[in-house]
Amino acid sequence: MKRRSSNRKNNIYLPIKGRIESIVPLTEDVNFYRIRSEKPLSYGVGQFFMVSVWGYGEVPISVCSLPEKPEILELSIRKVGFVTNAIHRLKEGDELWFRGPYGRAFPMELSINRDVILIAGGIGLAPLRAAIHWLIKHRKKVRHISLLYGAKTPSQLLYREEFTQWEKEGIKVVLTVDSPEDGWTANIGVVTTLWHHIDVDFKRAVAYICGPPVMINASMLDLYRFGMPLSNIITTLEAHMKCGVGKCGHCYASEKYICTDGPVFSYEEIKRYRLL
Amino acid sequence: MSSEWILDKNHLSYWLRQLRKEADLIGPLRKPGGDIVFESIERIHEIFLDLPALIPGPKEFLFPQYEKLFNKRDSKVEELSIKRKRVVFGVRSCDVSAVRLLDRFFLDRFEDPFYSNRRANTLLISIVCNNPEPTCFCAGIGTGPYLREDYDIQLTDLGERYLVQAASKQGIRAIKAYSFIFSKPTRTDYDDQFEVQLSAMARFQKRISLERVRSMIITGKVRDTFWEKVATRCFECGGCVYECPLCTCFTVIDRVFGDEIERARIWDACLFKGFTRLAGGVLPNERMVMRTKRWYYHKLVHYPEVIGSFGCVGCGRCTIVCPAKIDMATVAIKIKALADNEEKIIEQKE
Numbered sequence A: 001m002k003r004r005s006s007n008r009k010n011n012i013y014l015p016i017k018g019r020i021e022s023i024v025p026l027t028e029d030v031n032f033y034r035i036r037s038e039k040p041l042s043y044g045v046g047q048f049f050m051v052s053v054w055g056y057g058e059v060p061i062s063v064c065s066l067p068e069k070p071e072i073l074e075l076s077i078r079k080v081g082f083v084t085n086a087i088h089r090l091k092e093g094d095e096l097w098f099r100g101p102y103g104r105a106f107p108m109e110l111s112i113n114r115d116v117i118l119i120a121g122g123i124g125l126a127p128l129r130a131a132i133h134w135l136i137k138h139r140k141k142v143r144h145i146s147l148l149y150g151a152k153t154p155s156q157l158l159y160r161e162e163f164t165q166w167e168k169e170g171i172k173v174v175l176t177v178d179s180p181e182d183g184w185t186a187n188i189g190v191v192t193t194l195w196h197h198i199d200v201d202f203k204r205a206v207a208y209i210c211g212p213p214v215m216i217n218a219s220m221l222d223l224y225r226f227g228m229p230l231s232n233i234i235t236t237l238e239a240h241m242k243c244g245v246g247k248c249g250h251c252y253a254s255e256k257y258i259c260t261d262g263p264v265f266s267y268e269e270i271k272r273y274r275l276l
Numbered sequence B: 001m002s003s004e005w006i007l008d009k010n011h012l013s014y015w016l017r018q019l020r021k022e023a024d025l026i027g028p029l030r031k032p033g034g035d036i037v038f039e040s041i042e043r044i045h046e047i048f049l050d051l052p053a054l055i056p057g058p059k060e061f062l063f064p065q066y067e068k069l070f071n072k073r074d075s076k077v078e079e080l081s082i083k084r085k086r087v088v089f090g091v092r093s094c095d096v097s098a099v100r101l102l103d104r105f106f107l108d109r110f111e112d113p114f115y116s117n118r119r120a121n122t123l124l125i126s127i128v129c130n131n132p133e134p135t136c137f138c139a140g141i142g143t144g145p146y147l148r149e150d151y152d153i154q155l156t157d158l159g160e161r162y163l164v165q166a167a168s169k170q171g172i173r174a175i176k177a178y179s180f181i182f183s184k185p186t187r188t189d190y191d192d193q194f195e196v197q198l199s200a201m202a203r204f205q206k207r208i209s210l211e212r213v214r215s216m217i218i219t220g221k222v223r224d225t226f227w228e229k230v231a232t233r234c235f236e237c238g239g240c241v242y243e244c245p246l247c248t249c250f251t252v253i254d255r256v257f258g259d260e261i262e263r264a265r266i267w268d269a270c271l272f273k274g275f276t277r278l279a280g281g282v283l284p285n286e287r288m289v290m291r292t293k294r295w296y297y298h299k300l301v302h303y304p305e306v307i308g309s310f311g312c313v314g315c316g317r318c319t320i321v322c323p324a325k326i327d328m329a330t331v332a333i334k335i336k337a338l339a340d341n342e343e344k345i346i347e348q349k350e
């Protein structure tokens, strides 16, 4: 019986300490956190961290920034339950621990010399914000960029202050809501009613999608019908996660651990492994 | 690398006493109520080798039911990893096979440091099952009743002596240090070993080919109505999962004790409804049948694809604990009956 000699440098479950540098409320229940890490970080678009509040637990949260400054991490967190409520009770200057990054990143290089469609629902814009920052950084190498973004109400749209900046960079931002509020002039309905707003060559474009499962399914199916290759339709899936490293079993679905094999998958893989 | 010796049974307690000087010796003990537990051995003569069918597996020593991971006080986090040396005596062959698979699961890709530390410091001494239980079906999977390779130390009971085989550095060291009590096996010893192995193989009451079951499943011959029938019987007690030497799902909890916070992991079960619950209460595997299928598919279909072996070593524990009689062996036999029936139907058609 062979014993494997340990090749680990550190404990995969041990979080590192970060400090909350600033908190910006984005909506009624979503806060934006800028965190300063004790150690330099490197991460890709679409990867996530296990964020922990000692005494409460850990939750998976996607990064919504690019690793431009190696000690800075930006997260947008919606208050929905036990741990996320504990995070929302923290103040600027408090500790927030985290470990990662985990999971596969978005294949951003697919967007080079292509039209790009970003499709987001609700908090799903968080990981795509990092993708948008990447596309802006590589703007010259990418063709048309469109963002189709939907939320329940106008006040639940994230990053509203950044939209003008994104539009300045040549990103077509198309918004929609389920229920309008006073002064809302844009669309009403689900994101899949917005296709006619964008002018793209679907057969050669690439799409990055994040949102609730119904939205992901409907968007992927439409894009497929429009002739987009299955391997160019990219999404990221949500699952209950307790470890992030393929051990706890919670995220396991059809042979795949969403945490390590995903959370980013192409439509081709989703169909092959029946993940949705 | 396998080396073989003969150990007179009169010398067993001397050997174990020596091993105990360097490590915590763990073995089966019979408690006053009759329960068998694996515990630290104080008095060697109390080791109880006439084991019943249901014994606790070594999973507990490598991946305990409740395992402290970290302790946090103020801003300092302490890692609570166990590095104590241990010898676990009296393990069954199927359980050693299970540990072999646990190694791959816990040490590949991301190395689990808690498992890794325990594992590196644990020596397993297994005993060949000369008399398999009615619930055992390791023979058909190749995970018992004796092992050909990849064990630490394996003993075969030959009456008044043991044939001792060592197949790891640690195992060989644990013998060579006391070589004066071990002798070279003779032709008769090997003949006896062969006889014991043959008779053990002949005693199996269950002959199950998981390969057959797997091929039935992947060719779509097992319908959802079959799984529905299995699932409706399940009490969701989790007994099968907790007993299975290969089930490893866990959850992580934080507990606050004054100004100290403990982070621990505890066994969890994919058969429980809330196991995959998402924020907001969304349940991806809400219906029991999805969870039942998940358990069986993981062990019979995905394990072979990913690891190259079944996620079942045929220990029969789930057969003993399942109050609903929907354990691995029973389900496998039912699926095989479906296959046999189908063959009959095809024959009739021809």
Ligand SMILES: Cc1cc2nc3c(=O)[nH]c(=O)nc-3n(C[C@H](O)[C@H](O)[C@H](O)COP(=O)(O)OP(=O)(O)OC[C@H]3O[C@@H](n4cnc5c(N)ncnc54)[C@H](O)[C@@H]3O)c2cc1C
Pocket (backbone or CB within 6 Å): A048, A057, A059, A060, A061, A062, A063, A076, A077, A078, A079, A080, A081, A082, A083, A084, A085, A123, A126, A127, A237, A238, A239, A240, A241, A263, B278, B279, B280, B281
């Ligand atoms: C890859 C990935 C990326 C994600 N990215 C983001 C993101 O960028 N932003 C975002 O907002 N969300 C994101 N999410 C979703 C986020 O992880 C969940 O919203 C979060 O896990 C919810 O945790 P919660 O404890 O607040 O919720 P809950 O639903 O309350 O509980 C979740 C867990 O906490 C445990 N728990 C609940 N109550 C208790 C209690 N009383 N005692 C002990 N344990 C309890 C539950 O058992 C459960 O394990 C992402 C998810 C994934 C998988």
Ligand code: SF4
Pocket (backbone or CB within 6 Å): B240, B243, B244, B245, B246, B299, B311, B312, B313, B314, B315, B316, B317, B318, B319, B327, B328, B329
């Ligand atoms: S599935 Fe049942 S028989 Fe197979 S290893 Fe697990 S407990 Fe033992």
Ligand code: SF4
Pocket (backbone or CB within 6 Å): B233, B234, B235, B236, B237, B238, B239, B240, B241, B271, B321, B322, B323, B324, B325, B326, B327
């Ligand atoms: S032991 Fe039987 S009844 Fe209990 S959870 Fe397992 S399959 Fe269901």
Ligand code: FES
Pocket (backbone or CB within 6 Å): A240, A241, A242, A243, A244, A245, A246, A247, A248, A249, A250, A251, A252, A257, A258, A259, A260
């Ligand atoms: S989160 Fe634990 S296995 Fe994926």
